[in-house]
Amino acid sequence: MKKLINDHDAVAAQAIEGLALAYPQYLRKLDGVMAVVRRDAPVAGKVAVLTGGGSGHEPMFAGFVGRGWADGSVAGNIFTSPPPPPIYEAAKAIHGGAGVLFLYGNYAGDVLNFDMAAEMLAQEDIRVSTVRITDDVASAPPERRSERRGIAGDFFVIKVASARAEEKAGLNQVTAAAEKANDNMRSMGVALSSCVIPASGRPIFEISENDMEIGMGLHGEPGVQRRPILPADEVAGDMMKRILADLPAKGGDEVAILVNGLGATPLSELFIMFRAACRCLSDAGLSIVRTYVGNFAASLDMAGCSFTVMCLDSELKRLLLAPAESPAFVQTA
Amino acid sequence: MPPNRMNASDLRQMLAYIAETMAREEAYLTSLDSAIGDGDHGITMRLGFQAIREKVNGLEEGAGVDAILREAGFAFMGATGGAIGVLLGKMLMAAGAALRGKQEIGGAELRPLLSSMETALVAAGKAKPGDKTLLDAVHAANEALVGEVQPDLLSALTKASEGACRGAESTAQMPARIGRSSRLGDRALGNPDPGATSFAIILRAMTAWLQKQSPSAD
Numbered sequence: 118m119k120k121l122i123n124d125h126d127a128v129a130a131q132a133i134e135g136l137a138l139a140y141p142q143y144l145r146k147l148d149g150v151m152a153v154v155r156r157d158a159p160v161a162g163k164v165a166v167l168t169g170g171g172s173g174h175e176p177m178f179a180g181f182v183g184r185g186w187a188d189g190s191v192a193g194n195i196f197t198s199p200p201p202p203p204i205y206e207a208a209k210a211i212h213g214g215a216g217v218l219f220l221y222g223n224y225a226g227d228v229l230n231f232d233m234a235a236e237m238l239a240q241e242d243i244r245v246s247t248v249r250i251t252d253d254v255a256s257a258p259p260e261r262r263s264e265r266r267g268i269a270g271d272f273f274v275i276k277v278a279s280a281r282a283e284e285k286a287g288l289n290q291v292t293a294a295a296e297k298a299n300d301n302m303r304s305m306g307v308a309l310s311s312c313v314i315p316a317s318g319r320p321i322f323e324i325s326e327n328d329m330e331i332g333m334g335l336h337g338e339p340g341v342q343r344r345p346i347l348p349a350d351e352v353a354g355d356m357m358k359r360i361l362a363d364l365p366a367k368g369g370d371e372v373a374i375l376v377n378g379l380g381a382t383p384l385s386e387l388f389i390m391f392r393a394a395c396r397c398l399s400d401a402g403l404s405i406v407r408t409y410v411g412n413f414a415a416s417l418d419m420a421g422c423s424f425t426v427m428c429l430d431s432e433l434k435r436l437l438l439a440p441a442e443s444p445a446f447v448q449t450a
Numbered sequence: 451m452p453p454n455r456m457n458a459s460d461l462r463q464m465l466a467y468i469a470e471t472m473a474r475e476e477a478y479l480t481s482l483d484s485a486i487g488d489g490d491h492g493i494t495m496r497l498g499f500q501a502i503r504e505k506v507n508g509l510e511e512g513a514g515v516d517a518i519l520r521e522a523g524f525a526f527m528g529a530t531g532g533a534i535g536v537l538l539g540k541m542l543m544a545a546g547a548a549l550r551g552k553q554e555i556g557g558a559e560l561r562p563l564l565s566s567m568e569t570a571l572v573a574a575g576k577a578k579p580g581d582k583t584l585l586d587a588v589h590a591a592n593e594a595l596v597g598e599v600q601p602d603l604l605s606a607l608t609k610a611s612e613g614a615c616r617g618a619e620s621t622a623q624m625p626a627r628i629g630r631s632s633r634l635g636d637r638a639l640g641n642p643d644p645g646a647t648s649f650a651i652i653l654r655a656m657t658a659w660l661q662k663q664s665p666s667a668d
Contacts, residue, residue: 126497171531193531194497196490200531229536229574233527314489317480321489337489 185441222267255332590617
């Protein structure tokens with residue numbers, strides 16, 4: 118597999134270095150650790166939002182650091198959660214005296230490492246609260262929703278929580294906003310191909326040229342069904358059916374939708390998928406307030422996409438639509 | 451006959467030998483992890499033990515076996531990330547704590563050392579034997595030493611290593627119930643757990659290193 122890299126062990130480090138060089142107007146890199154923080158961090162009196170996780174999902178997570186977005190992001194190696202020391206360093210660098218909210222996808226490795234960093238910070242009397250993102254309906258049944266993994270829904274939770282922090286709300290209120298966003302959204306993905314980890318140079322799983330896998334996770338975790346590929350409208354219909362069956366929505370509700378590319382799917386296909394999703398939402402009596410289409414949480418060079426639908430109340434709507442700027446996403450009022 | 455005790459200098463060399471072994475096993479571990487995980491386990495283990503080797507090389511001359519293992523734990527945890535980073539890091543730190551005040555590791559020290567690692571792992575990882583995790587190898591290594599009274603180091607290490615290998619192999623027949631591979635359930639059947647396999651490789655490398663040593667002066 119051909120890759121534009123220098124040293125396969127340095128991919129994550131050089132990628133975040135490049136990101137920081139490209140976007141000094143939003144963020145800066147911390148010396149000696151794979152973490153970026155808002156250019157003006159720490160912001161005094163504001164709750165600091167810290168996100169992060171394994172690399173390979175670019176622009177998630179570091180691409181969502183900036184004003185109105187997260188205050189900092191910590192990167193691990195490819196598909197591996199960051200270790201405690203850089204999490205601790207980044208939290209210290211962004212802490213503005215009002216506590217730190219950890220936001221990350223619910224994976225065992227992330228939980229262990231972020232919890233360990235939280236213990237280290239507690240010893241220095243820095244308040245930390247944690248919300249683990251659990252939007253992927255394919256990863257566990259509704260009665261075990263807290264065990265679900267986080268996929269592209271990170272985007273909505275980080276946006277909403279960061280906007281609440283920007284309003285100078287306290288740590289409990291910012292945490293509550295993050296929880297509300299997480300409780301009100303559901304995601305489902307489809308993978309058409311595997312992806313190649315630079316260090317091994319091989320695909321992380323096999324999938325035949327004609328097959329797709331509904332519900333596959335961001336690191337190739339198996340989904341709910343593997344079957345021959347269908348036309349986009351049918352694939353989108355199947356994914357949307359599974360999301361709507363799980364989403365706490367009723368006819369007349371307002372929603373936001375994210376159509377997320379996994380890295381190797383052209384935007385044209387994402388728009389074709391959105392076109393179909395749009396029809397499903399309208400058939401369910403839901404009205405779309407805002408749509409986001411693009412590569413937000415990739416799986417290296419995997420082909421495929423995911424849908425994330427979030428039900429909006431007035432608070433979530435206000436926070437989602439609040440202005441924000443970061444390398445991966447700028448939104449004006 | 452290999453030496454019956456290991457001092458701090460032996461421990462440093464042994465950790466370096468494990469690091470070399472891990473680098474050799476990278477592709478194998480990665481292939482196991484590709485079958486049921488995301489394919490990065492071999493890389494993580496190589497980088498983690500590389501960090502241990504560098505950290506241990508830089509420790510002052512007088513560092514005892516307890517300090518070496520504790521620092522190895524910090525180094526592993528700080529360099530890797532992932533669940534294995536915190537789990538194996540805490541296990542190494544616990545092993546260091548179990549050896550507090552000791553100058554050497556002999557057969558009698560191996561049991562408390564391995565059992566402290568199991569206790570640390572259970573506390574941090576919340577797994578149970580049979581969940582198809584690292585714990586299955588660690589638990590089996592401890593079980594293999596039950597009833598051993600004052601064993602010599604090589605025979606104790608050999609028994610523990612054989613136990614760990616059996617434990618790791620047994621995970622192939624288990625469905626995954628915890629961690630990322632748990633999403634696979636029965637689809638993980640037939641593949642051994644990469645973390646358990648790594649632990650077996652560590653104990654096997656320790657045994658192999660000890661076997662290669664010339665008899666000690668005493």
